[in-house]
Each structure stands twice: as structure tokens, then as C-alpha cells.
Amino acid sequence: MTWLAPLALLGVVALGVPILIHLFGRRVARRLKFPSLRLMGEAMPTPATRSVPSDLLLLVVRCAIVLAAVLALAQPLFPTVRRDREAQRPVRVILVDTSTSMRRATSDGSAMAAARTLGRALLDSSRNGMIVESDHPGASLAGAASWLESQAGRREVVVISDFQAGALHDGQVAAVPADIGVRLERLASADRMSAANEGMAAVDSMITDSSGTYAAWRVDRVDSLSVPAMLGSADELARVQADTTVLRALFRRELKRTDRIAVVFPGYPERSVLANESAVLDSQWQGNLLVALKGNRALAEIARATTAISGCVLPGTVVVTNRSGASIASMSRARAGMPHEVLVFTCAEAGSLGAIGLIASLAGSLDSVPPLTELEPLLLPDDLLQRWQRAPVSSSPRGPDETSPDGRWLWLAALVLLGVEEWLRRRTPHIAAKTEPEVARARVA
Amino acid sequence: MTPLLSAGVVSAIEDLELAARLVVEGLRAGPHRSPFHGYSSEFQQHRPYRVGDDLKYLDWKLLARTDRLYTRQFRETTSMSVMLVLDGSASMAFPEDGVSKWRYASVIAAALAHLVVGQGDAVGLLAMTGDRLTYLPAKGGRPHLRSLIATIDKLPPSGSWSPARGITRGAELLKRRGVVLVISDFQDSEDETHRELRRVAGHGHDVAMLQVVAPDESAFPYRGDVEFEDLETSERRLVDAGILAGPYRAAFQRFLARSRAAALRDHIDYGLMSTGDPPGEALRNFLMRRGGTPGQHHPTADRG
Numbered sequence: 001m002t003w004l005a006p007l008a009l010l011g012v013v014a015l016g017v018p019i020l021i022h023l024f025g026r027r028v029a030r031r032l033k034f035p036s037l038r039l040m041g042e043a044m045p046t047p048a049t050r051s052v053p054s055d056l057l058l059l060v061v062r063c064a065i066v067l068a069a070v071l072a073l074a075q076p077l078f079p080t081v082r083r084d085r086e087a088q089r090p091v092r093v094i095l096v097d098t099s100t101s102m103r104r105a106t107s108d109g110s111a112m113a114a115a116r117t118l119g120r121a122l123l124d125s126s127r128n129g130m131i132v133e134s135d136h137p138g139a140s141l142a143g144a145a146s147w148l149e150s151q152a153g154r155r156e157v158v159v160i161s162d163f164q165a166g167a168l169h170d171g172q173v174a175a176v177p178a179d180i181g182v183r184l185e186r187l188a189s190a191d192r193m194s195a196a197n198e199g200m201a202a203v204d205s206m207i208t209d210s211s212g213t214y215a216a217w218r219v220d221r222v223d224s225l226s227v228p229a230m231l232g233s234a235d236e237l238a239r240v241q242a243d244t245t246v247l248r249a250l251f252r253r254e255l256k257r258t259d260r261i262a263v264v265f266p267g268y269p270e271r272s273v274l275a276n277e278s279a280v281l282d283s284q285w286q287g288n289l290l291v292a293l294k295g296n297r298a299l300a301e302i303a304r305a306t307t308a309i310s311g312c313v314l315p316g317t318v319v320v321t322n323r324s325g326a327s328i329a330s331m332s333r334a335r336a337g338m339p340h341e342v343l344v345f346t347c348a349e350a351g352s353l354g355a356i357g358l359i360a361s362l363a364g365s366l367d368s369v370p371p372l373t374e375l376e377p378l379l380l381p382d383d384l385l386q387r388w389q390r391a392p393v394s395s396s397p398r399g400p401d402e403t404s405p406d407g408r409w410l411w412l413a414a415l416v417l418l419g420v421e422e423w424l425r426r427r428t429p430h431i432a433a434k435t436e437p438e439v440a441r442a443r444v445a
Numbered sequence: 446m447t448p449l450l451s452a453g454v455v456s457a458i459e460d461l462e463l464a465a466r467l468v469v470e471g472l473r474a475g476p477h478r479s480p481f482h483g484y485s486s487e488f489q490q491h492r493p494y495r496v497g498d499d500l501k502y503l504d505w506k507l508l509a510r511t512d513r514l515y516t517r518q519f520r521e522t523t524s525m526s527v528m529l530v531l532d533g534s535a536s537m538a539f540p541e542d543g544v545s546k547w548r549y550a551s552v553i554a555a556a557l558a559h560l561v562v563g564q565g566d567a568v569g570l571l572a573m574t575g576d577r578l579t580y581l582p583a584k585g586g587r588p589h590l591r592s593l594i595a596t597i598d599k600l601p602p603s604g605s606w607s608p609a610r611g612i613t614r615g616a617e618l619l620k621r622r623g624v625v626l627v628i629s630d631f632q633d634s635e636d637e638t639h640r641e642l643r644r645v646a647g648h649g650h651d652v653a654m655l656q657v658v659a660p661d662e663s664a665f666p667y668r669g670d671v672e673f674e675d676l677e678t679s680e681r682r683l684v685d686a687g688i689l690a691g692p693y694r695a696a697f698q699r700f701l702a703r704s705r706a707a708a709l710r711d712h713i714d715y716g717l718m719s720t721g722d723p724p725g726e727a728l729r730n731f732l733m734r735r736g737g738t739p740g741q742h743h744p745t746a747d748r749g
Contacts, residue, residue: 033676037678040673
């Protein structure tokens with residue numbers, strides 16, 4: 001057992017007070033003249049001396065009251081199992097990285113959502129703490145450490161990030177006091193993209209800015225042609241097959257299908273669902289593709305002569321229209337989780353010249369635009385993160401002390417004993433010893 | 446009917462004679478007959494019972510002993526003598542604030558003296574205050590009454606009560622058989638007191654005991670730690686009054702019951718008077734029990 005205020009134990013000398021009162025205490029009672037004390041003796045024929053056993057019990061209770069108060073002031077700490085278990089749980093400040101790279105969507109949702117989930121889980125397992133969202137978690141380390149210094153017990157700062165180069169550096173980690181733990185949780189922020197085109201050889205140039213690191217890739221031309229996926233009814237797909245034969249003959253290349261782009265024909269059963277769930281284009285390559293299609297004069301001429309199927313609805317951005325102004329094709333972004341990133345809706349009949357032209361234009365555009373979104377960013381290496389991490393250690397806070405729960409029980413015991421003392425005092429039938437006439441006081445229990 | 450004055454009011458009247466007169470006037474306003482009527486006679490002899498004799502003069506004890514009927518004959522006297530035996534011990538000074546038993550007893554004694562003299566009889570006084578016995582022989586007349594009342598008024602209660610000295614001496618000082626009225630709280634020497642009363646009654650005197658108590662004596666309204674001091678012995682005792690109250694009250698009631706039972710057993714008139722009650726009321730109750738209706742002889746007046 002330890003004491004938070006051991007000097008208070010010197011108060012045990014106060015135990016002498018009830019003892020002195022017991023030995024020498026005198027009490028002045030109200031004095032009354034009465035006709036005769038004869039009947040009082042008849043009323044209570046017990047020996048006219050004080051009750052020694054009850055006096056001693058009263059003394060013991062009074063000493064116990066003083067002792068309980070002194071011990072409570074000394075604030076004892078009992079090493080209970082519950083206290084140890086509680087002490088194991090650290091106080092945490094959880095820094096969640098909210099930079100751009102963390103906000104980009106992945107096939108599993110955004111990394112920031114995963115970071116928040118992890119942060120909440122860590123907070124639930126902590127004794128106390130908070131979550132701080134910052135797009136510069138390294139700069140927030142100093143503030144987090146400052147707050148943790150005012151807390152008692154084990155303390156830890158947690159950073160949840162993708163830890164791209166520049167997210168954290170030595171100086172920021174060194175600012176955290178040695179008795180505060182550092183924990184770094186890395187999350188993958190974006191899918192690692194590889195060039196859709198085979199034959200990608202080397203990084204042509206690299207750019208690092210506040211939002212991340214970008215690399216430009218040199219793409220070698222390969223002897224194949226990427227054609228989009230086709231979504232349509234069975235009949236439409238059969239007719240499209242014939243179209244691809246035509247394309248093969250036209251381009252004299254092997255056709256390779258890319259699922260990143262899909263053409264949705266009018267007869268596709270899920271067309272309306274895809275249309276409702278599609279979103280606006282949001283990346284550069286999608287924009288480049290759109291520009292390429294819009295600028296394709298051959299496609300525009302073919303589309304002018306194409307008849308749009310009546311009642312056909314085109315979501316997203318219109319690519320081409322016919323002579324009458326009816327939209328023939330549009331582009332939109334597929335919802336997350338689909339195998340396709342871009343959907344090209346068309347109102348041209350499968351197998352028609354307009355459809356063939358659209359497919360050929362897409363293949364040609366894909367050929368010239370690398371379907372890459374983000375290139376692999378540069379990340380802080382794992383061994384560096386490992387070096388920065390350390391476990392929290394237990395220490396006393398520099399802030400105001402908390403009240404020991406064990407001290408409260410002793411105060412409660414003192415209060416209960418006060419009630420017992422009062423009850424004992426009232427219960428004792430006092431008939432004090434006969435006193436000499438000149439003595440005006442009597443010893444009491 | 447003139448309302449009876451409270452004990453507080455009567456006691457506040459410093460002139461004891463005036464206070465006594467007020468008490469008596471309150472008594473006379475009601476249906477009251479002299480309680481001492483018919484006692485102003487002295488036994489002379491027995492004669493055989495004749496048909497037509499008043500049965501109240503039949504000697505029942507003689508009948509029980511001899512199985513013969515005899516009537517007692519009395520010699521009429523001109524006046525009756527009443528001796529007031531007054532307890533002036535220190536215990537009668539309780540309570541120190543309010544109406545003390547001594548003041549109350551003084552008013553009762555003065556009123557009784559007033560009544561006796563008013564009906565033409567003689568009244569005397571024997572007061573015990575400490576070691577001092579104050580004696581006035583039984584006489585009639587207003588001057589004697591005033592002197593008696595003034596004497597009572599000057600006496601301070603002190604010392605302790607001695608039944609042998611007070612009761613017996615008082616009876617002895619009566620030149621002939623008369624009435625001995627003992628006014629006291631009877632707190633001390635219970636057995637000796639009753640023995641002396643019995644002895645005096647056995648000598649042919651009409652004995653009555655008027656026991657004066659204070660409300661606080663019977664109610665014991667004290668709480669907490671109290672150091673009581675005996676007014677007569679100066680003995681002190683520290684008690685927890687709250688715990689003592691119940692047993693003390695029971696002991697006090699037993700004490701009163703003993704007093705009453707002893708008086709009844711010895712054919713002595715008994716009257717309990719509380720200083721909280723109007724003295725006129727207390728006196729009336731006592732006198733009515735003694736007097737009864739005309740012709741009825743009080744059983745305790747038996748002259749056997």
C-alpha cells in the first residue's frame with residue numbers, strides 16, 4: 001500500500017485527544033435543586049458509579065473516528081486488481097490524418113473512413129482520451145503531447161495515416177516527451193495502380209506537393225487495342241460481337257478488353273439502375289477521354305446520322321448528338337465497387353454504324369490516354385515508422401491530483417463511527433458517583 | 446360562583462392574610478359545610494343502646510368485642526381545637542421559581558385557620574423550620590388569627606422534617622382531643638411519619654394529612670445531564686434525566702400510593718394538593734370529602 005499524502009499520518013497524534021478527554025474530561029451539567037433524591041435512588045437502584053465497559057467502548061470508537069480521518073487524509077492507494085487493470089489502459093490522443101490522399105476513394109471506401117473507425121475503436125479501449133482530425137498530424141503532435149502531460153497513468157499518442165513522405169518527421173516525433181508512447185497506424189490510402197497498358201517501363205518524371213507525390217510514367221505502345229466492355233441484352237451483345245470483328249479488321253490489331261470502361265446499350269436490363277447510381281466524372285483521365293471523344297470528328301459525323309432509340313435516357317455528360325439534337329452517347333462515373341470506372345451510355349442500336357463508331361472512338365482514345373489515376377505515392381518506409389514508435393510508460397501527472405477512491409471509504413467509515421459514538425453516548429445510563437458538595441463537576445464517560 | 450383564584454395569583458398576593466381570606470371567600474361561595482362540625486364534643490361514657498338512638502353514635506368496636514349494643518355519650522364543649530402542623534423543611538422550598546410548596550402550604554394553612562376561627566373554634570400552629578419549632582397555642586378570635594398568619598408568613602423553610610418532633614409534639618400541645626392537620630410533602634421519614642400519625646390518631650385526635658406536591662416532582666420534565674441537589678441534605682447526583690424520568694415517575698406514584706394507603710389503613714383523612722391547582726379548589730375537595738352531608742359521620746372520626 002502507498003500513500004499519496006504520507007505527512008498526514010502525523011495526525012495520528014490526534015488520537016491523544018479522545019484519550020485525554022477520557023481520562024481528564026469534565027463536563028458541566030445543569031444543576032437543579034430538588035426536594036429529595038431519595039426517590040431517584042429508589043427509581044434506579046444500580047450502583048452509583050459510572051459504567052467502565054461502556055466508557056472503554058466509547059473511547060475505542062472515538063479513537064477509531066480520529067484514526068479513520070487521519071488515514072483518509074493520508075490518501076492510501078491499495079493495489080487492487082481493478083486498479084491494476086484500470087491502470088493498464090492508457091490515456092490516448094488519436095490524430096487522424098485527413099489529407100487529400102486519405103480522402104480519395106478506394107475499392108473499400110475512403111481511407112479516412114477506415115481511420116475514423118480505427119480511431120473510435122482505440123478510444124473505446126482507452127481509459128480516457130480524444131480524437132483529433134488534422135490534415136497535418138505531425139504538426140498536431142506537440143499539442144497532443146501537451147494535453148497528455150496533464151493526465152495520470154500510461155499515456156499514448158496515436159497517429160492514423162497513410163504516412164506519405166512528408167506526413168511526419170523526426171523533429172515532430174522528438175517533441176513528444178519520452179514517457180508518452182507513440183503509436184503509428186498505417187492505412188492504405190489508394191489502390192496501387194498499375195498501368196492498364198502493358199509494357200509500362202519507367203517513371204518519366206516525379207512531382208511532390210502538399211497533396212502527395214506524383215510520378216509520370218512513360219508508356220510504351222503495345223500491339224493491342226483496348227476496347228471497352230459491353231453491357232447489353234443477349235441480342236445486342238451478339239450484334240456487338242460482329243462489330244468487334246469489324247474493328248479488328250479495321251485496326252489490324254489484337255483486341256483486348258478493358259473493364260475500366262463499359263458501353264451500356266439500351267437493352268441492358270440493369271441500365272436504369274446503373275444510370276441512377278452513376279456519378280459525375282471526377283478525374284483527369286476521365287476528363288481527357290471525354291475531350292477526346294468530343295473532339296473526334298469522325299464520331300461526330302457518324303453520330304449525326306445515327307438514330308436515337310426513342311425513350312432512351314442518357315445520364316451524365318453528353319458526348320455526341322445526332323442531326324436532330326438527340327443525344328447519342330454520354331459518359332458518367334460508375335458507383336464505387338463496380339468493375340467499371342466509366343460508363344458510356346448510348347442510345348444507338350447495337351450493331352448500328354453509330355454504335356460501331358462509338359466503340360472505335362473509345363478504343364482509339366484509350367489507346368492514346370493512359371488510364372491511370374494516381375500513381376504510387378512515395379510513402380514513409382516501415383522501418384522508420386517502427387523506429388519512431390514506443391510504448392507508453394506510467395507516471396504521475398503534473399496536473400492537479402485526483403481524489404483517491406480509497407480515501408472516500410475511510411471518510412465514510414469515520415461518519416458511521418460518529419453515529420455509533422452518538423448512540424453509545426445516549427445509551428449509557430449515567431448515574432455518576434456521588435460528589436462532594438463543594439465539587440461542582442463530575443467525570444463523565 | 447366566584448371563580449377560584451389560581452395558585453399563581455394567590456401566591457403573588459404578598460399579604461398572606463389577604464390571600465387566605467380570598468381563598469376562604471371562594472370556598473364560602475359554593476356549597477360548603479364546615480368540615481369540623483360535630484367534632485366539638487368530648488366522649489364521656491357508654492350507655493346501653495335504646496331503640497331510637499342515632500346509629501352514628503353506636504360504638505361498633507365495642508359491639509364487635511362484647512356483642513352488646515352501646516351508645517357513646519358526649520359532653521358538648523363550647524369550641525373545638527385545631528392544631529395546624531406545618532412542615533417548613535427545605536424540601537418545601539421547591540420549586541425555587543414559581544409557586545413553592547411552602548408558599549402553597551402557607552396559604553392552605555392560613556385559609557384553614559380562617560375557616561376554623563370563622564366558625565368559632567380555636568386554631569393553633571406548630572411549624573418546623575430547620576431545628577426551630579414555632580408554636581402558637583390553639584385560640585380563637587381575630588387577633589389570634591392575624592398573629593398566627595403573620596407568624597406563618599415570616600417563617601423561611603429550612604432544615605429537615607422530623608415527624609416525631611412535629612406531629613407528636615403538635616398533638617401533645619392540644620389540651621384536649623381535637624383535630625390535627627399535618628401539612629407537608631411527607632418526603633422524609635415515611636415510616637416514622639405514618640407511625641406518629643397513627644399514634645396521634647390512636648390518642649383520639651382527628652388526624653388529617655394534607656400532602657403538598659409540585660407538578661415537576663411528579664412529572665419530572667427534565668432531559669439531558671442534570672446534577673440534582675437535595676434541598677435538605679445538599680447531596681448531589683449527576684444523572685441522565687431522560688433515562689431516569691420514567692423510573693422516577695413510577696417511583697413517585699408509588700410513593701403517593703403508599704401515603705394514601707397508609708392514611709386509609711390508619712383511618713386518617715388524606716388530601717393530595719398540587720401547587721399547580723388553585724388552593725381554593727384543593728381545599729374544597731379536601732373539605733367536601735371530610736364534611737359529606739349533614740348527619741353523616743366521617744369514618745375516620747371514630748373515637749374507639
